[in-house]
Amino acid sequence: MEFKLLTSNKLLPRARCLSLLGLSSNKKQAMQIHAQMITNSLFHGTEAVVELMESYFSVQEGEEYARLVFWNSDEAVKNASAWSFFIQRCHLFESLPLYALQIRLGVMPDKVSSICVLRACARSLALREGVQIHAQVFKAGLASDMAVQTTGIHFYGSCRDIESACQMFDEMRERSCVTWNTMMSAYCASERPREALELFNRMRREGVKPTERTVLPLMSACAQLGELDKGTAVHAFICKAIVDYHQDLFIGTELVDMYSKCGSLSNASKVFEGMAQRNVLAWTAMTAGLAMHGKGQEALRMLESMQEHGIIPNVVTFTCLLAACCHAGLVQEGLHLFELMPIKFGLKPQVQHYSCIVDLLGRTGMIEEAYNVIRNMPIEPDAVVWRALLSACKMHDHVDLAAEAAGKLLQIEQTSPALDSSQDFIALSNVYASAERWDDVLMVRKAMMNLSIQNKPGFSSVNVHKLD
DNA sequence: ATAGGGTTAG
Numbered sequence: 001m002e003f004k005l006l007t008s009n010k011l012l013p014r015a016r017c018l019s020l021l022g023l024s025s026n027k028k029q030a031m032q033i034h035a036q037m038i039t040n041s042l043f044h045g046t047e048a049v050v051e052l053m054e055s056y057f058s059v060q061e062g063e064e065y066a067r068l069v070f071w072n073s074d075e076a077v078k079n080a081s082a083w084s085f086f087i088q089r090c091h092l093f094e095s096l097p098l099y100a101l102q103i104r105l106g107v108m109p110d111k112v113s114s115i116c117v118l119r120a121c122a123r124s125l126a127l128r129e130g131v132q133i134h135a136q137v138f139k140a141g142l143a144s145d146m147a148v149q150t151t152g153i154h155f156y157g158s159c160r161d162i163e164s165a166c167q168m169f170d171e172m173r174e175r176s177c178v179t180w181n182t183m184m185s186a187y188c189a190s191e192r193p194r195e196a197l198e199l200f201n202r203m204r205r206e207g208v209k210p211t212e213r214t215v216l217p218l219m220s221a222c223a224q225l226g227e228l229d230k231g232t233a234v235h236a237f238i239c240k241a242i243v244d245y246h247q248d249l250f251i252g253t254e255l256v257d258m259y260s261k262c263g264s265l266s267n268a269s270k271v272f273e274g275m276a277q278r279n280v281l282a283w284t285a286m287t288a289g290l291a292m293h294g295k296g297q298e299a300l301r302m303l304e305s306m307q308e309h310g311i312i313p314n315v316v317t318f319t320c321l322l323a324a325c326c327h328a329g330l331v332q333e334g335l336h337l338f339e340l341m342p343i344k345f346g347l348k349p350q351v352q353h354y355s356c357i358v359d360l361l362g363r364t365g366m367i368e369e370a371y372n373v374i375r376n377m378p379i380e381p382d383a384v385v386w387r388a389l390l391s392a393c394k395m396h397d398h399v400d401l402a403a404e405a406a407g408k409l410l411q412i413e414q415t416s417p418a419l420d421s422s423q424d425f426i427a428l429s430n431v432y433a434s435a436e437r438w439d440d441v442l443m444v445r446k447a448m449m450n451l452s453i454q455n456k457p458g459f460s461s462v463n464v465h466k467l468d
Numbered sequence: 469a470t471a472g473g474g475t476t477a478g
Binding site: 119149153181214220283315317318352358385387 | 470471472473474475476477478
Protein backbone atom coordinates (compact mmCIF):
# COMPACT_ATOMS: atom_id res chain seq x y z
CA MET A 1 0.00 0.00 0.00
CA GLU A 2 3.02 2.24 0.43
CA PHE A 3 3.38 2.07 -3.32
CA LYS A 4 0.02 3.71 -3.80
CA LEU A 5 1.64 6.92 -2.58
CA LEU A 6 3.75 6.90 -5.69
CA THR A 7 0.83 7.05 -8.06
CA SER A 8 -0.68 9.97 -6.17
CA ASN A 9 0.85 13.36 -6.77
CA LYS A 10 2.20 13.59 -3.30
CA LEU A 11 5.90 14.37 -3.22
CA LEU A 12 7.95 11.90 -1.22
CA PRO A 13 11.21 12.90 0.46
CA ARG A 14 14.39 11.37 -0.93
CA ALA A 15 15.07 9.19 2.10
CA ARG A 16 11.57 7.77 1.82
CA CYS A 17 12.10 6.90 -1.85
CA LEU A 18 15.39 5.17 -1.05
CA SER A 19 13.83 3.05 1.67
CA LEU A 20 10.88 2.23 -0.60
CA LEU A 21 13.37 1.05 -3.22
CA GLY A 22 14.55 -1.58 -0.80
CA LEU A 23 10.96 -2.77 -0.38
CA SER A 24 10.06 -3.03 -4.04
CA SER A 25 9.31 -6.61 -4.93
CA ASN A 26 9.00 -6.40 -8.69
CA LYS A 27 10.45 -4.56 -11.62
CA LYS A 28 7.41 -2.32 -12.10
CA GLN A 29 7.53 -0.99 -8.56
CA ALA A 30 11.26 -0.30 -8.82
CA MET A 31 10.66 1.52 -12.10
CA GLN A 32 7.91 3.64 -10.57
CA ILE A 33 10.14 4.82 -7.75
CA HIS A 34 12.99 5.34 -10.20
CA ALA A 35 10.78 7.54 -12.41
CA GLN A 36 9.42 9.41 -9.44
CA MET A 37 12.93 10.19 -8.21
CA ILE A 38 14.06 11.42 -11.61
CA THR A 39 11.07 13.73 -12.11
CA ASN A 40 11.56 15.22 -8.65
CA SER A 41 15.35 15.59 -9.11
CA LEU A 42 15.95 13.25 -6.22
CA PHE A 43 18.08 10.81 -8.13
CA HIS A 44 21.66 11.74 -7.35
CA GLY A 45 24.65 10.44 -5.47
CA THR A 46 26.26 7.02 -5.08
CA GLU A 47 23.77 5.92 -2.49
CA ALA A 48 20.83 6.29 -4.88
CA VAL A 49 22.65 4.48 -7.67
CA VAL A 50 23.56 1.57 -5.41
CA GLU A 51 20.06 1.33 -3.94
CA LEU A 52 18.50 1.34 -7.37
CA MET A 53 20.93 -1.26 -8.72
CA GLU A 54 20.23 -3.37 -5.66
CA SER A 55 16.49 -3.32 -6.23
CA TYR A 56 16.75 -3.95 -9.97
CA PHE A 57 19.18 -6.80 -9.39
CA SER A 58 16.86 -8.41 -6.86
CA VAL A 59 13.67 -8.35 -8.92
CA GLN A 60 12.73 -10.59 -11.83
CA GLU A 61 14.22 -9.50 -15.16
CA GLY A 62 15.68 -6.39 -13.60
CA GLU A 63 19.32 -7.10 -14.39
CA GLU A 64 19.34 -5.19 -17.66
CA TYR A 65 18.07 -2.07 -15.87
CA ALA A 66 20.58 -2.45 -13.06
CA ARG A 67 23.33 -2.42 -15.67
CA LEU A 68 21.93 0.64 -17.39
CA VAL A 69 21.73 2.49 -14.10
CA PHE A 70 25.38 1.76 -13.43
CA TRP A 71 26.70 2.63 -16.88
CA ASN A 72 24.59 5.77 -17.20
CA SER A 73 25.59 7.29 -13.92
CA ASP A 74 28.18 10.03 -13.63
CA GLU A 75 31.85 9.17 -13.29
CA ALA A 76 31.91 11.10 -10.02
CA VAL A 77 29.10 8.94 -8.64
CA LYS A 78 30.85 5.72 -9.59
CA ASN A 79 33.19 5.54 -6.63
CA ALA A 80 34.86 2.44 -5.23
CA SER A 81 31.76 1.22 -3.44
CA ALA A 82 29.52 1.62 -6.51
CA TRP A 83 32.05 -0.39 -8.55
CA SER A 84 32.32 -2.83 -5.73
CA PHE A 85 28.60 -3.40 -5.62
CA PHE A 86 28.36 -3.80 -9.38
CA ILE A 87 31.27 -6.23 -9.53
CA GLN A 88 29.74 -8.25 -6.70
CA ARG A 89 26.49 -8.73 -8.52
CA CYS A 90 27.79 -9.36 -12.04
CA HIS A 91 28.79 -12.67 -13.50
CA LEU A 92 31.98 -14.43 -12.56
CA PHE A 93 33.62 -13.93 -15.94
CA GLU A 94 32.73 -10.24 -16.06
CA SER A 95 34.22 -9.31 -12.73
CA LEU A 96 37.82 -9.37 -13.89
CA PRO A 97 37.51 -7.01 -16.88
CA LEU A 98 35.32 -4.70 -14.77
CA TYR A 99 37.94 -4.58 -12.05
CA ALA A 100 40.58 -3.74 -14.66
CA LEU A 101 38.37 -1.03 -16.13
CA GLN A 102 37.77 0.48 -12.71
CA ILE A 103 41.51 0.78 -12.19
CA ARG A 104 42.02 2.22 -15.68
CA LEU A 105 39.46 4.89 -14.89
CA GLY A 106 41.49 5.82 -11.84
CA VAL A 107 39.18 4.46 -9.15
CA MET A 108 41.05 2.51 -6.46
CA PRO A 109 39.35 -0.83 -5.78
CA ASP A 110 38.20 -1.64 -2.26
CA LYS A 111 38.45 -4.90 -0.40
CA VAL A 112 35.01 -6.20 -1.34
CA SER A 113 35.64 -6.05 -5.08
CA SER A 114 39.17 -7.41 -4.62
CA ILE A 115 37.81 -10.38 -2.72
CA CYS A 116 35.12 -10.87 -5.32
CA VAL A 117 37.58 -10.91 -8.22
CA LEU A 118 40.08 -13.14 -6.42
CA ARG A 119 37.27 -15.60 -5.78
CA ALA A 120 36.34 -15.49 -9.45
CA CYS A 121 39.95 -16.27 -10.37
CA ALA A 122 39.97 -19.10 -7.85
CA ARG A 123 36.82 -20.62 -9.29
CA SER A 124 37.98 -20.39 -12.88
CA LEU A 125 41.52 -21.49 -11.97
CA ALA A 126 42.92 -18.32 -13.55
CA LEU A 127 46.34 -18.23 -11.90
CA ARG A 128 47.92 -15.64 -14.17
CA GLU A 129 45.03 -13.20 -13.84
CA GLY A 130 44.77 -13.68 -10.09
CA VAL A 131 48.45 -12.92 -9.63
CA GLN A 132 47.85 -9.60 -11.34
CA ILE A 133 44.92 -8.90 -9.04
CA HIS A 134 47.17 -9.72 -6.11
CA ALA A 135 49.60 -7.05 -7.34
CA GLN A 136 46.76 -4.55 -7.59
CA VAL A 137 45.73 -5.44 -4.06
CA PHE A 138 49.18 -4.32 -2.89
CA LYS A 139 48.92 -1.09 -4.84
CA ALA A 140 45.53 -0.35 -3.32
CA GLY A 141 46.95 -0.85 0.16
CA LEU A 142 44.70 -3.82 0.90
CA ALA A 143 47.42 -6.43 1.25
CA SER A 144 47.31 -6.46 5.03
CA ASP A 145 43.58 -7.05 5.29
CA MET A 146 42.87 -10.44 6.81
CA ALA A 147 39.86 -11.25 4.64
CA VAL A 148 41.73 -10.27 1.48
CA GLN A 149 44.74 -12.35 2.52
CA THR A 150 42.55 -15.33 3.31
CA THR A 151 40.92 -15.07 -0.10
CA GLY A 152 44.42 -14.88 -1.56
CA ILE A 153 45.28 -18.19 0.10
CA HIS A 154 42.04 -19.62 -1.24
CA PHE A 155 42.94 -18.38 -4.72
CA TYR A 156 46.49 -19.79 -4.75
CA GLY A 157 45.28 -23.01 -3.20
CA SER A 158 42.54 -23.48 -5.78
CA CYS A 159 45.03 -22.84 -8.57
CA ARG A 160 47.33 -25.41 -6.95
CA ASP A 161 50.10 -22.93 -6.34
CA ILE A 162 50.61 -24.28 -2.86
CA GLU A 163 53.96 -22.52 -2.36
CA SER A 164 52.37 -19.09 -2.79
CA ALA A 165 49.46 -20.08 -0.56
CA CYS A 166 51.91 -21.19 2.15
CA GLN A 167 53.92 -18.03 1.79
CA MET A 168 50.86 -15.86 2.26
CA PHE A 169 49.81 -17.91 5.27
CA ASP A 170 53.27 -17.68 6.85
CA GLU A 171 53.50 -13.95 6.27
CA MET A 172 50.21 -13.17 7.97
CA ARG A 173 50.62 -11.45 11.31
CA GLU A 174 47.14 -12.37 12.42
CA ARG A 175 45.00 -15.31 11.35
CA SER A 176 41.41 -16.19 12.00
CA CYS A 177 39.93 -19.68 12.10
CA VAL A 178 38.74 -19.08 8.53
CA THR A 179 42.36 -18.56 7.51
CA TRP A 180 43.35 -21.90 9.02
CA ASN A 181 40.43 -23.70 7.40
CA THR A 182 41.28 -22.12 4.06
CA MET A 183 44.92 -23.19 4.32
CA MET A 184 43.84 -26.75 5.12
CA SER A 185 41.58 -26.73 2.05
CA ALA A 186 44.46 -25.40 -0.01
CA TYR A 187 46.57 -28.40 0.99
CA CYS A 188 43.70 -30.69 0.07
CA ALA A 189 43.28 -29.01 -3.33
CA SER A 190 46.95 -29.64 -3.98
CA GLU A 191 46.56 -33.25 -2.91
CA ARG A 192 48.73 -32.83 0.15
CA PRO A 193 46.51 -34.39 2.80
CA ARG A 194 49.31 -35.03 5.30
CA GLU A 195 50.14 -31.35 5.46
CA ALA A 196 46.46 -30.54 5.91
CA LEU A 197 46.31 -32.82 8.94
CA GLU A 198 49.59 -31.44 10.29
CA LEU A 199 48.17 -27.95 10.00
CA PHE A 200 45.14 -29.06 11.98
CA ASN A 201 47.40 -30.29 14.78
CA ARG A 202 49.34 -27.04 14.71
CA MET A 203 46.07 -25.14 14.83
CA ARG A 204 45.13 -26.95 18.01
CA ARG A 205 48.60 -26.49 19.53
CA GLU A 206 48.32 -22.78 18.95
CA GLY A 207 44.97 -22.73 20.70
CA VAL A 208 42.87 -21.85 17.64
CA LYS A 209 39.36 -23.15 18.13
CA PRO A 210 38.16 -25.24 15.18
CA THR A 211 34.80 -24.32 13.69
CA GLU A 212 32.19 -26.63 12.25
CA ARG A 213 33.65 -26.03 8.84
CA THR A 214 37.07 -27.22 9.95
CA VAL A 215 35.88 -30.80 9.70
CA LEU A 216 35.34 -30.52 5.95
CA PRO A 217 38.98 -30.16 4.90
CA LEU A 218 39.78 -32.71 7.62
CA MET A 219 37.49 -35.29 6.03
CA SER A 220 38.73 -34.41 2.59
CA ALA A 221 42.30 -35.09 3.76
CA CYS A 222 41.29 -38.45 5.25
CA ALA A 223 39.50 -39.40 2.03
CA GLN A 224 42.63 -38.62 0.03
CA LEU A 225 44.77 -40.66 2.37
CA GLY A 226 42.26 -43.52 2.29
CA GLU A 227 43.08 -44.34 5.90
CA LEU A 228 39.96 -45.58 7.62
CA ASP A 229 41.23 -45.18 11.18
CA LYS A 230 41.93 -41.49 10.64
CA GLY A 231 38.53 -41.02 9.02
CA THR A 232 36.80 -42.80 11.86
CA ALA A 233 38.60 -40.55 14.33
CA VAL A 234 37.34 -37.48 12.49
CA HIS A 235 33.83 -38.93 12.51
CA ALA A 236 34.10 -39.44 16.28
CA PHE A 237 35.28 -35.86 16.62
CA ILE A 238 32.27 -34.68 14.61
CA CYS A 239 29.86 -36.68 16.79
CA LYS A 240 31.36 -35.10 19.88
CA ALA A 241 31.73 -31.54 18.64
CA ILE A 242 28.69 -31.00 16.45
CA VAL A 243 25.25 -31.58 17.86
CA ASP A 244 22.91 -32.92 15.25
CA TYR A 245 25.44 -33.21 12.47
CA HIS A 246 22.86 -35.41 10.74
CA GLN A 247 21.11 -32.21 9.78
CA ASP A 248 24.15 -30.91 7.91
CA LEU A 249 24.18 -31.75 4.21
CA PHE A 250 27.81 -30.80 3.75
CA ILE A 251 29.08 -32.90 6.61
CA GLY A 252 26.89 -35.86 5.64
CA THR A 253 28.01 -35.77 2.02
CA GLU A 254 31.67 -35.50 2.97
CA LEU A 255 31.31 -38.39 5.41
CA VAL A 256 29.75 -40.59 2.72
CA ASP A 257 32.56 -39.66 0.33
CA MET A 258 35.24 -40.15 2.95
CA TYR A 259 34.01 -43.57 4.07
CA SER A 260 33.66 -44.70 0.45
CA LYS A 261 37.19 -43.63 -0.37
CA CYS A 262 38.51 -45.24 2.79
CA GLY A 263 36.97 -48.54 1.69
CA SER A 264 34.06 -48.73 4.14
CA LEU A 265 30.95 -48.84 2.03
CA SER A 266 28.90 -50.03 5.00
CA ASN A 267 29.76 -46.94 7.03
CA ALA A 268 29.08 -44.76 4.01
CA SER A 269 25.57 -46.18 3.64
CA LYS A 270 24.98 -45.94 7.37
CA VAL A 271 25.77 -42.22 7.30
CA PHE A 272 23.73 -41.77 4.14
CA GLU A 273 20.70 -43.50 5.65
CA GLY A 274 21.01 -41.38 8.79
CA MET A 275 21.01 -38.04 6.99
CA ALA A 276 18.00 -35.87 7.82
CA GLN A 277 17.93 -34.33 4.35
CA ARG A 278 19.54 -35.55 1.18
CA ASN A 279 19.94 -33.52 -1.96
CA VAL A 280 21.30 -34.55 -5.34
CA LEU A 281 24.89 -34.14 -4.15
CA ALA A 282 24.37 -36.52 -1.24
CA TRP A 283 22.70 -39.09 -3.50
CA THR A 284 25.47 -38.70 -6.05
CA ALA A 285 28.15 -39.18 -3.41
CA MET A 286 26.50 -42.43 -2.35
CA THR A 287 26.19 -43.54 -5.98
CA ALA A 288 29.86 -42.76 -6.47
CA GLY A 289 30.65 -44.91 -3.45
CA LEU A 290 28.77 -47.84 -4.91
CA ALA A 291 30.49 -47.31 -8.25
CA MET A 292 33.91 -47.31 -6.60
CA HIS A 293 33.16 -50.63 -4.95
CA GLY A 294 31.96 -52.30 -8.13
CA LYS A 295 28.33 -52.38 -7.07
CA GLY A 296 26.85 -51.73 -10.51
CA GLN A 297 23.32 -53.00 -9.93
CA GLU A 298 23.03 -51.21 -6.59
CA ALA A 299 24.19 -47.97 -8.21
CA LEU A 300 21.55 -48.31 -10.91
CA ARG A 301 18.95 -48.88 -8.23
CA MET A 302 19.96 -45.53 -6.73
CA LEU A 303 18.69 -43.81 -9.84
CA GLU A 304 15.27 -45.31 -9.27
CA SER A 305 15.30 -44.40 -5.57
CA MET A 306 16.31 -40.87 -6.43
CA GLN A 307 13.32 -40.48 -8.69
CA GLU A 308 11.04 -41.90 -6.02
CA HIS A 309 12.40 -39.25 -3.64
CA GLY A 310 11.88 -36.50 -6.18
CA ILE A 311 15.61 -35.90 -6.64
CA ILE A 312 16.65 -34.81 -10.12
CA PRO A 313 19.94 -36.39 -11.19
CA ASN A 314 22.55 -34.12 -12.77
CA VAL A 315 25.50 -34.68 -15.09
CA VAL A 316 27.74 -35.71 -12.21
CA THR A 317 25.21 -38.33 -11.11
CA PHE A 318 25.35 -39.80 -14.59
CA THR A 319 29.13 -39.82 -14.55
CA CYS A 320 28.94 -41.96 -11.41
CA LEU A 321 26.26 -44.22 -12.87
CA LEU A 322 28.22 -44.79 -16.06
CA ALA A 323 31.37 -45.40 -14.06
CA ALA A 324 29.44 -47.97 -12.03
CA CYS A 325 28.41 -49.75 -15.23
CA CYS A 326 31.99 -49.57 -16.38
CA HIS A 327 33.43 -51.13 -13.22
CA ALA A 328 30.77 -53.85 -13.16
CA GLY A 329 30.96 -54.58 -16.89
CA LEU A 330 27.29 -53.66 -17.45
CA VAL A 331 27.69 -52.73 -21.11
CA GLN A 332 24.05 -52.76 -22.21
CA GLU A 333 22.88 -50.90 -19.09
CA GLY A 334 25.55 -48.26 -19.55
CA LEU A 335 24.71 -47.67 -23.20
CA HIS A 336 21.03 -47.48 -22.31
CA LEU A 337 21.67 -44.86 -19.60
CA PHE A 338 23.80 -42.87 -22.01
CA GLU A 339 20.89 -42.77 -24.46
CA LEU A 340 18.43 -41.88 -21.73
CA MET A 341 20.47 -38.92 -20.49
CA PRO A 342 19.32 -36.41 -23.11
CA ILE A 343 15.94 -37.98 -23.84
CA LYS A 344 14.55 -38.59 -20.41
CA PHE A 345 16.65 -36.28 -18.24
CA GLY A 346 17.42 -33.41 -20.60
CA LEU A 347 21.14 -33.68 -19.94
CA LYS A 348 23.73 -33.16 -22.66
CA PRO A 349 26.48 -35.80 -22.46
CA GLN A 350 29.82 -34.26 -21.59
CA VAL A 351 33.34 -35.38 -22.26
CA GLN A 352 33.49 -37.44 -19.05
CA HIS A 353 30.42 -39.40 -20.12
CA TYR A 354 32.02 -40.18 -23.44
CA SER A 355 35.14 -41.31 -21.68
CA CYS A 356 33.06 -43.73 -19.59
CA ILE A 357 31.44 -45.11 -22.72
CA VAL A 358 34.78 -45.50 -24.48
CA ASP A 359 36.11 -47.27 -21.41
CA LEU A 360 32.97 -49.41 -21.10
CA LEU A 361 33.21 -50.58 -24.72
CA GLY A 362 36.98 -50.80 -24.77
CA ARG A 363 37.26 -52.96 -21.70
CA THR A 364 35.01 -55.63 -23.14
CA GLY A 365 37.03 -55.66 -26.34
CA MET A 366 34.67 -53.61 -28.49
CA ILE A 367 37.58 -51.48 -29.65
CA GLU A 368 36.16 -50.51 -33.04
CA GLU A 369 32.92 -49.39 -31.42
CA ALA A 370 34.83 -47.37 -28.85
CA TYR A 371 36.85 -45.72 -31.60
CA ASN A 372 33.66 -44.91 -33.50
CA VAL A 373 32.22 -43.23 -30.44
CA ILE A 374 35.29 -40.98 -30.32
CA ARG A 375 35.10 -40.19 -34.02
CA ASN A 376 31.44 -39.26 -33.83
CA MET A 377 31.38 -37.37 -30.57
CA PRO A 378 30.21 -33.77 -30.95
CA ILE A 379 32.75 -32.41 -28.47
CA GLU A 380 36.53 -32.48 -28.50
CA PRO A 381 37.84 -35.69 -26.89
CA ASP A 382 40.25 -34.95 -24.04
CA ALA A 383 43.26 -36.81 -22.68
CA VAL A 384 41.10 -39.09 -20.53
CA VAL A 385 39.13 -40.30 -23.56
CA TRP A 386 42.26 -41.17 -25.51
CA ARG A 387 43.83 -42.71 -22.43
CA ALA A 388 40.78 -44.98 -22.06
CA LEU A 389 41.10 -46.08 -25.68
CA LEU A 390 44.84 -46.53 -25.29
CA SER A 391 44.48 -48.81 -22.30
CA ALA A 392 41.78 -50.82 -24.06
CA CYS A 393 44.08 -51.21 -27.08
CA LYS A 394 46.90 -52.39 -24.87
CA MET A 395 44.57 -54.77 -23.07
CA HIS A 396 43.39 -56.31 -26.31
CA ASP A 397 46.57 -55.99 -28.41
CA HIS A 398 45.46 -53.45 -30.99
CA VAL A 399 48.87 -52.03 -31.76
CA ASP A 400 47.94 -49.73 -34.64
CA LEU A 401 45.05 -48.07 -32.89
CA ALA A 402 47.15 -47.86 -29.74
CA ALA A 403 49.70 -45.84 -31.66
CA GLU A 404 47.02 -43.49 -32.92
CA ALA A 405 45.55 -43.01 -29.45
CA ALA A 406 49.06 -42.48 -28.12
CA GLY A 407 49.73 -39.82 -30.74
CA LYS A 408 46.58 -37.93 -29.83
CA LEU A 409 47.40 -38.19 -26.17
CA LEU A 410 50.88 -36.82 -26.77
CA GLN A 411 49.44 -33.93 -28.74
CA ILE A 412 47.11 -33.02 -25.89
CA GLU A 413 49.80 -33.37 -23.25
CA GLN A 414 52.08 -31.06 -25.21
CA THR A 415 49.52 -28.30 -25.57
CA SER A 416 48.06 -28.59 -22.09
CA PRO A 417 50.11 -30.79 -19.81
CA ALA A 418 48.31 -32.51 -16.96
CA LEU A 419 49.49 -32.20 -13.39
CA ASP A 420 51.12 -35.58 -13.71
CA SER A 421 51.83 -36.18 -17.36
CA SER A 422 54.74 -38.49 -16.70
CA GLN A 423 52.53 -41.58 -16.48
CA ASP A 424 51.18 -40.85 -19.94
CA PHE A 425 54.63 -40.39 -21.40
CA ILE A 426 55.75 -43.66 -19.90
CA ALA A 427 52.67 -45.40 -21.32
CA LEU A 428 53.32 -43.86 -24.73
CA SER A 429 56.93 -44.86 -24.65
CA ASN A 430 55.90 -48.42 -23.84
CA VAL A 431 53.40 -48.54 -26.70
CA TYR A 432 56.02 -47.41 -29.20
CA ALA A 433 58.59 -49.74 -27.71
CA SER A 434 56.31 -52.73 -28.01
CA ALA A 435 55.71 -51.81 -31.65
CA GLU A 436 59.50 -51.47 -32.02
CA ARG A 437 59.10 -47.88 -33.17
CA TRP A 438 62.33 -46.66 -31.61
CA ASP A 439 62.32 -43.26 -33.31
CA ASP A 440 58.97 -42.59 -31.70
CA VAL A 441 60.27 -43.74 -28.33
CA LEU A 442 63.02 -41.17 -28.65
CA MET A 443 60.53 -38.51 -29.75
CA VAL A 444 58.38 -39.12 -26.66
CA ARG A 445 61.40 -38.83 -24.44
CA LYS A 446 62.41 -35.54 -26.06
CA ALA A 447 58.88 -34.17 -25.68
CA MET A 448 58.96 -35.16 -22.05
CA MET A 449 62.28 -33.43 -21.45
CA ASN A 450 61.02 -30.27 -23.13
CA LEU A 451 57.95 -30.23 -20.96
CA SER A 452 59.87 -30.85 -17.79
CA ILE A 453 61.94 -27.76 -18.56
CA GLN A 454 58.94 -25.56 -19.34
CA ASN A 455 56.86 -26.90 -16.54
CA LYS A 456 59.10 -27.38 -13.58
CA PRO A 457 56.55 -27.29 -10.75
CA GLY A 458 54.71 -30.57 -10.54
CA PHE A 459 57.28 -32.25 -12.72
CA SER A 460 60.07 -33.57 -10.61
CA SER A 461 63.32 -35.05 -11.79
CA VAL A 462 62.24 -38.31 -10.17
CA ASN A 463 59.64 -38.71 -12.90
CA VAL A 464 62.18 -38.09 -15.63
CA HIS A 465 64.52 -40.69 -14.21
CA LYS A 466 61.79 -43.31 -14.14
CA LEU A 467 62.33 -43.79 -17.86
CA ASP A 468 65.94 -44.93 -17.41
C1' DA B 469 30.20 -8.41 10.10
C1' DT B 470 34.47 -9.64 6.18
C1' DA B 471 37.19 -14.61 4.12
C1' DG B 472 36.67 -20.75 3.77
C1' DG B 473 32.21 -25.75 2.19
C1' DG B 474 30.01 -31.32 -0.39
C1' DT B 475 29.19 -35.36 -5.57
C1' DT B 476 32.52 -36.58 -11.29
C1' DA B 477 35.65 -40.41 -15.94
C1' DG B 478 41.31 -42.93 -15.35
